[in-house]
Amino acid sequence: MTAAELALGGEASTDLAAVDDIEWAVRLLAATPTHEGRDRELLRQWARRADEFGSRLAPVASTARVVERDDGLERMLLARYTSRPPTVELYTDTLALAEELVDARGWRAWYPTGSVRAAALAHEAVHAHLHHGPAKAALKQALDHTVLRLGRRRMAGHVAGAEEVAAHAYARTVCGLGRGPLLLTAALRAELTRPGREK
DSSP: OOHHHHTOSOTTSSOGGGSOHHHHHHHHHHTSTTOTTOOHHHHHHHHHHHHHHHHHOOOOOOOSEEEEESOHHHHTOSEEEEETTEEEEEEHHHHHHHHHHHHHTTOTTTSOTTHHHHHHHHHHHHHHHHHHSTHHHHHHHHHTOEEEEETTEEEEOOOTTHHHHHHHHHHHHHTTOSSOHHHHHHHHHHHHTOTTOOO
16 A cells, blocks of 8 residues: 555545445545546546456465565555565554554454454555556456557556555455455545644
8 A cells, every 4th residue: 555545535524434445446546646637437437447356356376575664654655565576565553553543443343353464465465466467457458448449459558546446456355354445544544644643
């Protein structure tokens, strides 16, 4: 989960759970550079397709090295995948805050103890999967975003942010979460930007 995800809009509402998972995905896409001014219904269509793609992915094994760090709050990061060498950085301070927020907001039924860490690892495993394999092309096809058409031939285009939506949907599904990780991301953002919060 990146700083861009933690910068999702609309978290001023105190009832973050009233926003459904697809709407959080739409907000993620809308906040992604290149989507400024895009039609909201088109973003919703892409969000649904990316969510469906991620939730249908077969289990993905990760061979990336896992490194724990404790500077996620200042970076506004929960986890991050880097490809050279394949590494997942888990930010233990942000994971701890996420677990606190789950309890404080009464969301434990949606995010069982330990599931935030598991979801972060699953999310980053999908990033590696999309980075190194044919699944990236399959996601493009699923999104059905045509950027060039020549007669009957068409070229599927990249949709910025769609991989994030797919990775969140995958993590929700394989970890058996009651709600997607984007809701928790929004709660983290709201907490980290709360006026008066100690740095």
